[in-house]
Amino acid sequence: MTADEHAERFTLLRPLLFTIVYEILGSATESDDVLQDSYLRWAGVDLATVRDTKSYLARLVTRQALNAVRAGARRREDYIGPWLPEPLLLDEHDASTDVVLAESVSMAMLVLLETLTPDERAVFVLREVFGFDHDDIAAAVGKSVAAVRQVAHRARAHVQARRKRFEPVDAAQITRLTEQFMAAAATGDTDGLLSLLAPDATWTADSGGKTTASRRPVVGAEKVAALLIDLFRADRSMPDMRMELVNCNNAPALAAYHGDHLEGVFLIEITDGEITNFYAIRNPDKLLAVAVPRQISR
Numbered sequence: 001m002t003a004d005e006h007a008e009r010f011t012l013l014r015p016l017l018f019t020i021v022y023e024i025l026g027s028a029t030e031s032d033d034v035l036q037d038s039y040l041r042w043a044g045v046d047l048a049t050v051r052d053t054k055s056y057l058a059r060l061v062t063r064q065a066l067n068a069v070r071a072g073a074r075r076r077e078d079y080i081g082p083w084l085p086e087p088l089l090l091d092e093h094d095a096s097t098d099v100v101l102a103e104s105v106s107m108a109m110l111v112l113l114e115t116l117t118p119d120e121r122a123v124f125v126l127r128e129v130f131g132f133d134h135d136d137i138a139a140a141v142g143k144s145v146a147a148v149r150q151v152a153h154r155a156r157a158h159v160q161a162r163r164k165r166f167e168p169v170d171a172a173q174i175t176r177l178t179e180q181f182m183a184a185a186a187t188g189d190t191d192g193l194l195s196l197l198a199p200d201a202t203w204t205a206d207s208g209g210k211t212t213a214s215r216r217p218v219v220g221a222e223k224v225a226a227l228l229i230d231l232f233r234a235d236r237s238m239p240d241m242r243m244e245l246v247n248c249n250n251a252p253a254l255a256a257y258h259g260d261h262l263e264g265v266f267l268i269e270i271t272d273g274e275i276t277n278f279y280a281i282r283n284p285d286k287l288l289a290v291a292v293p294r295q296i297s298r
Contacts, residue, residue, distance in 0.1 A: 006043050009053050015297035016054070016130070017061045019105065022296075023125045024065040024118070026085030026110050028289035030072070034064045055136045062122055062140035069118040080209030082217065084279055085110040086286045087248040087265045091293030101298050102250045104129045107267045107279045110249070112162055116155055123148055124155035130298050164271055177270055178245065178252040185232045190225050197221040198274040203228075208283035211263075224278065248290070255290065262287050 184192030
């Protein structure tokens with residue numbers, strides 16, 4: 001077996017492996033590190049002993065992802081303000097044709113997955129999103145098959161109890177609501193904003209204490225509308241500020257630039273025709289990943 005064959009197999013599955021790790025970690029940059037370390041381990045494997053490359057590599061990257069979660073637990077505990085997953089800039093809209101994949105990388109789902117334990121999260125992702133059997137998952141997380149079945153049941157019940165029931169939002173509606181939001185916010189139209197926001201609309205900002213941002217979620221349509229009006233008013237006072245519409249986590253997002261410097265990414269969550277959540281990522285460390293479009297797959 002040659003190094004080229006190792007590379008070929010790994011490269012073919014890389015979008016899937018990246019998606020698994022990203023959904024476990026919520027960090028694109030850490031996912032890259034996990035994949036790099038996993039590849040070094042994979043390069044030393046005798047391919048004659050590998051019966052199913054996909055299952056083998058899925059187990060390998062899951063174990064490395066869980067190691068990364070444990071290594072970063074203290075950093076997460078000491079984090080200043082709300083912690084949000086890193087935004088994932090997609091280079092194509094293929095995920096929108098796969099409802100399960102699209103929902104699994106949505107900011108809303110990733111935030112929900114943060115409420116699971118690391119093992120529950122890994123088991124849920126591998127079983128519910130990627131459809132691996134319990135034997136493969138047991139090998140990946142170091143548990144018995146019986147234990148994995150129990151963890152899978154517990155995690156699925158937890159997610160279902162908290163996941164909002166809604167029909168997938170079609171692209172035309174997303175575009176229309178986003179354009180209406182941009183117009184209302186840019187012109188200071190408070191009534192226009194309120195007509196788009198759900199009564200319990202929430203603004204959550206992640207700065208890690210490294211830039212100015214609310215350290216607690218802002219809840220309520222009127223409070224969120226006032227915050228947005230102030231934000232866009234401040235942007236208008238700086239002539240080199242601009243907003244670009246991008247696709248992050250298979251949803252509309254606004255990228256705010258000061259000159260060529262990315263200041264923040266704002267993801268919009270739409271449920272039942274209303275904007276229910278804004279996720280504002282301001283931590284500069286988490287914005288590095290937005291410079292690199294990604295491919296996802298399952």
